Amino acid sequence: MFDAQRPGDTVDQKETKISARNVQVYYGDTHAIKDVNVDIESKSVTAFIGPSGCGKSTFLRCINRMNDTIDICRVQGDILLxxxxxxxxxxxxxxxxxxxxxxxxxxxxxxxxxxxxxxYGPRIHGLARSRADLDVIVEKSLRRGAIWDEVKDRLHAPGTGLSGGQQQRLCIARAVATEPEVLLMDEPCSALDPIATAQVEELIDELRNQYSVVIVTHSMQQAARVSQKTAFFHLGNLVEYGDTSQIFTNPKDERTESYITGRIG
Amino acid sequence: MPVFWLVLILLALAVAGYFIGRIRAVNSVGGDSRVLHSLPVYYGASAAISVLVPAMGLLAIWLLAQPILVERSVSGMIPSSLIPDGANLNLVMADVRRVAEGLNVAVQQGAISNEQARTLRAETSDIRAVLGQVGVALGQEVRPEVLRAAQSYRNLSASGALAMTVTVLALAMVGLGVSIRISHGQFRARNVVERVILLLLMAAASLAILTTIGIVFSMLFESINFFRLHSVSDFFFGATWAPNFRGDSDLSILPLLWGTLYISFIALLVAVPIGLFAAIFLSEYAGPKTRAIAKPLLEILAGIPTIVYGLFALLTVGPLLVSLFGQSGTLGVNWMSGATSVLTAGAVMGIMLVPFVSSLSDDIINAVPQSIRDGSLGLGATPSETIRNVVIPAALPGIVGAILLAASRAIGETMIVVMGAGAIAKFSLSPFDSMTTITTRIVSQLTGDGDFSSPETLVAFALGLTLFVLTLGLNVLALVIVRKYREQYE
Structure with a gap:
């Protein structure tokens, strides 16, 4: 069983996990991210929202240096973990x-x-001492991914044979199997139906107990439902960052207000 | 009238039909081409088609059928006493055709008149001398029956050609008339033209398939002839290949099959690792610039004629291997006695196959979705781990397909083994021995002075058919595997 309620859970919500300072990202000649400063808290869900092409996914991929795999991408500034x-x-x-x-x-x-x-991850990083150890890690991860009950009888069936929602939860289980500290999610529900989306959102809320979750989403309702902090990106700028409740009820910047009321996007 | 002129006239009629059809269609709607069902060009094209296609079709059929019919009626004139022992009617008919052509040439050059050509008699004039004057040399005196048959052949051909010209032109005119009649605004010319284009495409596709079937059948009939003269079990299961043109040969495929498979195996041993590693480098590591240069360079290897590879095997690789493994060689092992060996041919063939394997594998590796690579990299796998654990397993069925295609090329390869592998058919495990393959034996059995009806020559067809079945099987297997793989991601 996963140990959901841990002592540190409610005590310290304000510790900074990731902090970005003056981050600039260029794709070739395009200036994709302009001077972004943000502090992401541990053990909470932070949502990045904004219209398409605003740079939220690009910034997310900077946090685990996935942009390194793109030749023309250059990152300046500091990201501290x-x-x-x-x-x-x-x-x-x-x-x-x-x-x-x-x-x-x-x-x-x-x-x-x-x-x-x-x-896959535990094997690559040598996290399991024995076969039995690996079995334990797999079971624990699948439970954390909230998919154990659905797949425990067919662990050796191909992962590609699952439904879309199950596949996405399998991918989350795969990501948590390496015991990460931060979990980045790039629009994890955009390819899922409403029921699968609800399951994944529920899962994200549970993951918050152990990980810092950063989620990019197009759905403002989703951001409001799952996140504690929200950052609004527009044209490569971080326009506004604050508590989710404040962003959605009382935005300071008029661009944010326009976006969440549906006037730009 | 020569066929060339006939075709030119047909083309001229078609061009005329094009313009008439087009103008008539436009005029039928008062010059406003927007009212037409199709664009004016379609009316022209459909008129040209109805002139050209039936007439050309008839012309083609007539040209194919007339010689057969003429020959059949003329061959009745040859008495069986005229056919020498050991020859058949075809040889005499070849004489008849030659004399007939000679007479044509003589008439053309003015040595004899057309009337003389009809009435010449072998009994009264020296045909051989007459034809010799105009440059047609005959091997022997022309016998009266042959001359008469040749004259009849000429007459029939000439009247047939006249009838053909008249009929084809008449058909073309009918086509022109019909097309002009139907070229009015409501005629669905575009549909007709597109239907004809569709038929043209279908004809092209079926021609390729029919050719394959034709090849199979021609091989099959000659193979059946071979198996009438030679036992099937000895061919497939005997252990000796020793053709002897005096007859009574040992003709078994097994030693040749062994050589073929051994050389192909060595070729794949060279080609698969090099090709696969090259493909992995090009698709996963190389930058766009390197890739733009390296990939075409690698594919140039595929454009080198195999005879050049053969020379390379014979003059460079063979002596190099001998200097390594031969007597007083660098390694001092004395395993290799001559430059031609399984290893020589296999290594060079492997180099030939590298671009084949690398190009196909590269396409297949590129088809693995980037999202899977991202997933692996996102879990903290290095690029190399990602390739080994995710990309290659995902691409494996396709890579196996590529290897099988390469194998079927290796089995069918001829020139490299002719020059690099030697000519001794034997079972041996040593890669330094000279061996021979099915393809090289086909070449050697069909060249030279062999009698075409002897088992020593006919065995080439049985060998060819076996080879065909072998490579066909490999290709089908490869295509099935590749197709199954494609479904996985689409």
Missing amino acids: DGEDIYDKKVDPVQLRAKVGMVFQKPNPFPKSIYDNVA
Whole structure:
């Protein structure tokens, strides 16, 4: 069973997990992210909202250096994870990505069995001492992904045979199997139907107990439902960042107000 | 009238039909082409088609059928006593055709008149000398029956050609008339033209398939002839290949099959790792600039004629291997006695197959969705781990398909093995021995002075058919695997 209520849960919500300072991102000649400063708290859900092309996904991918895989992408400024600069030369991006997991827009299970999908990360990083150990990790991760009951009888069936919502929860289970500290989610529900979306949202709310979750979403209702903090991006700028309730009820910037009331987007 | 002129006239009629059809269609709606069912160009094209297609079709059929019919009626004139022992009617008919053509040439050059050509008699004039004057050399004196048959052949051909010209032109005129009649505004010319284009495409596709079927049947009939003369079980299960043109040969496919498979295996041993690694580098690591240069360069290898690879095997790789493994070679092992060996041919063939494997594998690896790579990288896997654990397993069925396609090319390859592998058919495990393959034996059995009806020559067809079935099987297997793989991601 997953240990949902831990002592530290309610005590310290204000500790900063990730802090970005003057972050600039360029794709070739395009200035995609302009001077973004943001502090993301641990053990909470932070939502990035904004119209298409505003740079929210780009910024999300900076946090685990997935943009390194794109040749023309350049990142300037500092992103600190627990006070350490992740763009420092000493940091191995591969190690970083084990600490900062990622769930993608489209469910992307590997063409392997459900078990092998979840065991993939632990195997690569050598997290399991034995076969039995690995079994435990897989079960725990699948439970955290809230999909254990649905797949426990067919762990060796291919992961690609699951439904879209199940695949996405499998991908979340796969991401938490490496024991990350931060979980980045890039529009995790945009390819799912409303029921699967509700299941994933419920899961995100539970994950908050253990991880910092950063979620990019197009749905303002979703941001309002799952997040504690919300950041609004527009044309590469971070326009407004604050408590979700404040952003949605009492936005300070008129662009934010226009967006959440549906006038721009 | 020569066929060339006939075709030119048909084309001229078609062009005329094009303009008449087009103008008539436009005029039928008072010059306002917007009212027409189709664009004016379709009316012109449909008129040209109705002139050209039936007439050309008839022309083609007539040209194919007339010689057969003429020959059949003329061959009745040849008495069986005239056919020498050991020859058949075809040889005499070849003489008849040659004399007939000679007479045509003589008439054209003015050596004899057309009337003389009809009435010449072998008994009264020296045909051989007459034809010799105009440059048609005959091997022997022309016998009276042959001359008469040749004259009849000429007459029938000439009257047939006249009838053909008249009929084809008449049909073209009918086509022109019909097309002009129906070229009015409501005629659905576009549909007609597109239907004809569709038929044209279908004809092209079925021609390719029919050719394959034709090849199979021609091989099949000759193979059946072979198996009438040679036992099936000896061919498939015997252990010796020793053709002997005096007859009574050992003709078994097994030693050749062994050589073929051994050389192909070595070729794949060279080509698969190199090709696959090249594909992985190009698709996963190389930047766009490297890729833009390296990929075409690699594919140039595929454009080198195989005979050049053969020379490379014979003159460079073979001696190099001998200097390594031969007597007083660098390694001092004395395993290799001559430059031609399984290893020589296999290595060079492997180099030939590298672009084949790499190009196909590269396409297949590129088809693996980026999202799967992102998923693996996002879990903290290195690019290399991602390739090994996710990309290659996902692409594996397609890669296997690529390898099977390469294997079927290796099995069918001829020139490299002719020059690099030697000519000795034997079972041996040593890659330094000279061996031979099915393809090279087909070449050697069909070249030279063999009698075409002897088992030593006919065995080439049985070998060819076996080879065809083998490569066809591999290709089908490869296509099935590749197709199954494609469904997985689409």
